[in-house]
Amino acid sequence: MASSPDQIPGQEYDYEALPSNYGLGHNMLAGAFAGIAEHSVMYPVDLLKTRMQILNPSAGGLYTGLTNAVSTIYRIEGLRTLWKGVSSVIIGAGPAHAVYFGTYEFVKELAGGNVDDGHHPLAAAMSGAAATIASDALMNPFDVMKQRMQVHGSVHKSLMQCAKSVYRAEGLQAFYVSYPTTLCMTVPFTATQFVAYESISKFMNPKGEYDPFTHCMAGGLAGAFAAGITTPLDVVKTLLQTRGLAQNEEIRSARGLFNAAAIIKRQFGWGGFLRGMRPRIISTMPSTAICWTSYEMAKAYFKSLSEN
Known part of the structure; x- marks a missing residue:
């Protein structure tokens, strides 16, 4: 790899090291690009996960498995239904992931995660947790509307109409009633994912060079592991x-969290907590692979511009 003008002779260029003119805005742009790419591509599988998790017999009870869910939706509603509500993630994912990766890089820098070429799992976990707390505050209302539009028989035709309907019927709290539970899930999910991603990346790519294959594999494996346990x-x-x-x-x-968990246990037993695990892993594995690959590609692009 060619040396940059400011590079010390004999020292290999590390694309992960932030140059002086590579700021928070570039990280946020890279994150927005990654978020939209991730959620748009994997949206149909996310819809299947939601359908299989819903405990309402008129909706979730229709599906006995992933294959059955696809065939049932195709037979009753048509394949276009798999994209119903995608506008919510396109509009919400960009800003939310911009905040997500902007916070991640900022906290990682503060925690010493960018110092030398060593492995810093604690810095990765801290930055991942901080990133998800910030981004979920922005994304949670969009996630609520997305799932309201995904369910079988949903009457919501647009994002704005869904937002108005939910607000009139249930108030502002409906958009954030799941936020504490979301954080209980996404903080350990993100911390686990970031530690796994950084660890796998260091193992597969010890030189820290830009390598799409490494970012794709590390992102996918990290996401699958984190998705399964959460x-x-x-x-x-x-x-x-x-x-x-x-x-x-x-x-x-x-x-709230404990009351909802008690309802699931009482009505569906322990097996109820595993509903949708297969499509969740199937959707998360490629989505995190796409997310990290897109993010690292955007970072490499911006950093190549800074060298010119």
Whole structure:
């Protein structure tokens, strides 16, 4: 790899080291690009996960497995349904991921994660946790609207109409009732994912060079592992975010993390917490691979511009 003008002779260029003119704005642009790419490509699988997790018998009860879910949707609603509500993630994912990766790089720098070529799992975990707390505050309302539009029989035709309907019927709290549960899931998910990603990347690419294959593989493996262990909390989050659509009065009155978890255990047993695990892993593995590959590609592009 060619040396940059400011590079010390004999020292290999590390694309992960932030140059002086590479600021927060570039990280946020790279993050926005990664978020839109990730959520748009994998949206149909995310819809299948939501359908399988919903505990309302008129919706979730229709599906007995991933293959059955696809065939049922195709037969009853048509394949275009798999993209219903995608506008919510396109509009929300860009700003949310901009905040996500901007916070990640900022906290990682403060925590010493960019110092020398060593491995810094604690800095990765701290920056990942901080990133998800900030981005979820922005993304949670869009996630609520996305899932309201994804469910079987949803009457919501547009993002704005969905937002107005939810606000009139349930108030502002409906957009954030699942936020504590979301954080309980996404903080360990992101911390685990970032530590796994950084660890796998260091193992596969010890020189720290830009390598799309490494970023893709490390991102996919890290995402799959983190998704599997946090599925029970994702089921609880889905129940809270779609409670207003449930016919069951107990589900409609679910108040928070522990109350929702108790409802799932009482009505569906321990197996209820594993609903949608397969499509969650199937969607998360390529989505995190796409996300990290897109993000690292955008970072490499911006940094190549800074050298010219």
